[in-house]
Amino acid sequence: MAKALIIGAGGVAGVTVHKCVQNSEVFEEICIASRTKQKCDDLKAKLDGQGCKISTAQVDANNVAELVALINEFQPDIVINLALPYQDLTIMDACLETKTHYLDTANYEPEDTAKFEYKWQWEYREKFEKAGITAILGSGFDPGVTGVFSAYAQKHYFDEINYIDILDCNAGDHGYPFATNFNPEINIREVSANGSYWENGDWVETAPMEIKKAYDFPEVGPKDMYLLHHEELESLALNIKGIKRIRFFMTFGESYLTHLKCLENVGMTSIEPIMYEGKEIIPLQFLKAVLPDPASLGPRTKGKTNIGCIYRGKKDGKDVNYYVYNVCDHEACYAEVGSQAVSYTTGVPAMIGAMLVVNGEWNKPGVHNVEELNPDPFMDALNTWGLPWVEDFNPTLVSE
Amino acid sequence: MAKALIIGAGGVAGVTVHKCVQNSEVFEEICIASRTKQKCDDLKAKLDGQGCKISTAQVDANNVAELVALINEFQPDIVINLALPYQDLTIMDACLETKTHYLDTANYEPEDTAKFEYKWQWEYREKFEKAGITAILGSGFDPGVTGVFSAYAQKHYFDEINYIDILDCNAGDHGYPFATNFNPEINIREVSANGSYWENGDWVETAPMEIKKAYDFPEVGPKDMYLLHHEELESLALNIKGIKRIRFFMTFGESYLTHLKCLENVGMTSIEPIMYEGKEIIPLQFLKAVLPDPASLGPRTKGKTNIGCIYRGKKDGKDVNYYVYNVCDHEACYAEVGSQAVSYTTGVPAMIGAMLVVNGEWNKPGVHNVEELNPDPFMDALNTWGLPWVEDFNPTLVSE
Numbered sequence: 001m002a003k004a005l006i007i008g009a010g011g012v013a014g015v016t017v018h019k020c021v022q023n024s025e026v027f028e029e030i031c032i033a034s035r036t037k038q039k040c041d042d043l044k045a046k047l048d049g050q051g052c053k054i055s056t057a058q059v060d061a062n063n064v065a066e067l068v069a070l071i072n073e074f075q076p077d078i079v080i081n082l083a084l085p086y087q088d089l090t091i092m093d094a095c096l097e098t099k100t101h102y103l104d105t106a107n108y109e110p111e112d113t114a115k116f117e118y119k120w121q122w123e124y125r126e127k128f129e130k131a132g133i134t135a136i137l138g139s140g141f142d143p144g145v146t147g148v149f150s151a152y153a154q155k156h157y158f159d160e161i162n163y164i165d166i167l168d169c170n171a172g173d174h175g176y177p178f179a180t181n182f183n184p185e186i187n188i189r190e191v192s193a194n195g196s197y198w199e200n201g202d203w204v205e206t207a208p209m210e211i212k213k214a215y216d217f218p219e220v221g222p223k224d225m226y227l228l229h230h231e232e233l234e235s236l237a238l239n240i241k242g243i244k245r246i247r248f249f250m251t252f253g254e255s256y257l258t259h260l261k262c263l264e265n266v267g268m269t270s271i272e273p274i275m276y277e278g279k280e281i282i283p284l285q286f287l288k289a290v291l292p293d294p295a296s297l298g299p300r301t302k303g304k305t306n307i308g309c310i311y312r313g314k315k316d317g318k319d320v321n322y323y324v325y326n327v328c329d330h331e332a333c334y335a336e337v338g339s340q341a342v343s344y345t346t347g348v349p350a351m352i353g354a355m356l357v358v359n360g361e362w363n364k365p366g367v368h369n370v371e372e373l374n375p376d377p378f379m380d381a382l383n384t385w386g387l388p389w390v391e392d393f394n395p396t397l398v399s400e
Numbered sequence: 401m402a403k404a405l406i407i408g409a410g411g412v413a414g415v416t417v418h419k420c421v422q423n424s425e426v427f428e429e430i431c432i433a434s435r436t437k438q439k440c441d442d443l444k445a446k447l448d449g450q451g452c453k454i455s456t457a458q459v460d461a462n463n464v465a466e467l468v469a470l471i472n473e474f475q476p477d478i479v480i481n482l483a484l485p486y487q488d489l490t491i492m493d494a495c496l497e498t499k500t501h502y503l504d505t506a507n508y509e510p511e512d513t514a515k516f517e518y519k520w521q522w523e524y525r526e527k528f529e530k531a532g533i534t535a536i537l538g539s540g541f542d543p544g545v546t547g548v549f550s551a552y553a554q555k556h557y558f559d560e561i562n563y564i565d566i567l568d569c570n571a572g573d574h575g576y577p578f579a580t581n582f583n584p585e586i587n588i589r590e591v592s593a594n595g596s597y598w599e600n601g602d603w604v605e606t607a608p609m610e611i612k613k614a615y616d617f618p619e620v621g622p623k624d625m626y627l628l629h630h631e632e633l634e635s636l637a638l639n640i641k642g643i644k645r646i647r648f649f650m651t652f653g654e655s656y657l658t659h660l661k662c663l664e665n666v667g668m669t670s671i672e673p674i675m676y677e678g679k680e681i682i683p684l685q686f687l688k689a690v691l692p693d694p695a696s697l698g699p700r701t702k703g704k705t706n707i708g709c710i711y712r713g714k715k716d717g718k719d720v721n722y723y724v725y726n727v728c729d730h731e732a733c734y735a736e737v738g739s740q741a742v743s744y745t746t747g748v749p750a751m752i753g754a755m756l757v758v759n760g761e762w763n764k765p766g767v768h769n770v771e772e773l774n775p776d777p778f779m780d781a782l783n784t785w786g787l788p789w790v791e792d793f794n795p796t797l798v799s800e
Contacts, residue, residue: 177666258662262578265577279679290674
């Protein structure tokens with residue numbers, strides 16, 4: 001029986017809270033903390049009495065002293081960090097000071113550079129090891145389940161994995177000509193950044209959306225997908241044996257991309273303020289105010305996501321192709337936890353990772369990416385907790 | 401030798417002022433008046449001493465008493481109205497009260513309905529006739545030159561004109577992915593309105609941009625053009641003998657339309673205010689602030705306009721096809737008068753129409769559309785004052 005402190009109260013946190021409440025055999029008590037306590041109270045009001053005990057707190061995740069005080073008061077076994085990526089290091093510092101396990105779903109990035117790299121968090125390895133506590137990095141879906149899939153493939157089906165393609169398909173339709181599934185600012189920044197993939201020991205950089213492939217996704221159908229940089233490429237390139245190339249693809253509709261391009265062209269995605277009636281306004285912030293609130297998409301999104309990995313390598317000298325994926329239905333997710341599949345697929349693995357740390361299976365002092373740990377109990381838990389996976393040893397490959 | 405009061409100081413007024421200054425044999429003195437006197441002073445500063453005498457004034461064109469006072473003070477022979485279409489009636493009232501000739505380039509529309517109709521101005525016919533003064537409606541290019549072309553065709557080449565297609569092509573390139581040539585609010589409203597054309601005594605309404613045709617414009621090349629409603633259809637349907645159908649087409653680039661559609665889709669063209677940081681902001685107004693200022697396009701626009709009319713009818717029992725058009729070069733216009741061709745093609749005919757009223761050729765008490773008057777001196781003046789026209793008796797027709 002464990003206590004978890006969940007920091008954050010957005011869409012993903014809502015899912016993780018639901019799942020902890022469902023899993024009250026493991027999570028006896030949770031505390032939901034965020035800058036806006038009202039959001040935590042709203043979540044508590046929805047779920048109180050349905051499973052574990054819930055408390056709430058106000059906390060500024062940029063402030064180590066505040067975090068330490070909250071941890072000392074609540075005495076959690078683990079801190080589940082679902083706050084902003086800018087806040088990973090302050091939360092890790094607070095965990096170190098209080099000797100509390102740590103887990104997150106997205107790697108640290110400095111607020112001003114938008115660089116996705118693990119180096120800042122990997123520098124905490126020795127400190128966590130010496131403190132005898134575990135930090136699990138990136139336990140969402142991608143990163144997260146994609147790393148667990150990779151460890152599972154390596155453990156059971158391959159002597160060496162030479163090629164990995166991670167395919168993230170969201171075929172959800174919210175009925176708006178254009179809207180973003182999460183904060184438009186972060187969404188638009190991701191899409192307009194250069195792409196990159198890892199090949200033969202080096203990064204290969206591409207122009208934004210330069211590489212486009214068609215893929216016929218099981219249970220979803222054919223979609224266009226684009227090569228993006230994604231953070232798990234960095235850790236998988238180190239942790240998977242024999243790897244020659246890893247790529248990450250995400251689907252975007254033609255219409256989504258056209259709208260984005262037009263908005264960019266006219267200057268509506270700019271973060272340079274303009275003067276409007278004597279006041280500085282940032283066009284992207286104004287656009288965000290005009291677009292539908294991402295939280296409003298949940299009840300109206302139909303369709304499915306399909307996220308998975310295709311592996312190519314050798315076992316006993318023979319070629320092996322292996323595709324493992326999860327299909328998630330937006331409406332079913334919303335019916336179950338009040339969030340659509342994009343939040344669901346991230347929030348469920350956060351609960352699972354935390355469960356494995358507190359029940360001892362993933363309790364290994366230090367700082368770890370998920371693929372460094374035993375994938376088997378995580379894979380079992382995915383089936384139990386709402387993200388069942390499908391295996392295919394004869395998949396369609398991504399075209400070269 | 402005459403005096404003209406020019407109301408307005410925007411792009412078109414700038415051209416008309418330049419042309420009056422060039423034509424100081426007719427225009428001995430002009431007064432430029434607008435709400436913002438500084439704009440008038442700027443125009444005066446550019447042109448002072450180059451031709452006619454120039455004075456400036458501040459005036460609110462919505463205010464009949466102010467207009468009357470200004471007219472009484474300056475004692476013009478004609479008022480050239482280049483203000484907003486909402487202000488046509490107040491300026492006509494002031495002309496009636498002071499018995500001064502009147503000319504405009506766009507018909508009155510109530511500010512709240514965006515209805516383009518002549519009826520409000522036609523109701524002044526008897527009053528102007530009784531006062532012994534002339535009002536010329538729509539003496540720009542379209543309406544304006546398109547009406548003069550029609551009167552000229554009827555007078556010289558046809559017994560009856562059965563079909564008119566008015567083709568307005570702007571092949572100017574300002575180098576921006578998206579910008580509007582004049583006030584984005586009016587531009588966007590025009591494009592998103594239903595289209596209509598006149599056929600067999602009735603209006604046929606179309607969805608916005610429903611009818612698209614390709615046409616290979618002389619000196620410009622092939623362009624896509626779209627059927628729009630345009631105000632001269634209403635008067636030409638009445639004034640041209642034997643008419644069965646009149647249509648108006650305007651060219652728009654694929655990219656322009658895509659950008660417009662996307663902006664519309666996300667709500668950026670809406671005139672419903674949204675709350676932004678505690679303040680009401682109209683998205684279209686904010687978009688206008690983000691887009692390039694139309695006035696800034698002049699120095700960077702390259703390419704040509706081609707505006708003209710294709711007539712089909714009978715003369716002495718034989719079929720006649722006749723195309724008459726003007727080609728105007730954006731850079732040449734800018735070099736001559738500091739405005740690109742869209743303003744130039746409207747501002748030059750305003751000066752010509754005013755010249756014909758004050759020299760007596762178009763002095764005919766009442767309220768008239770241009771095609772009701774003798775086209776010959778106007779056609780001569782077009783060649784003299786920068787808008788030479790080309791005739792083609794074997795033109796490519798618009799596809800049915």
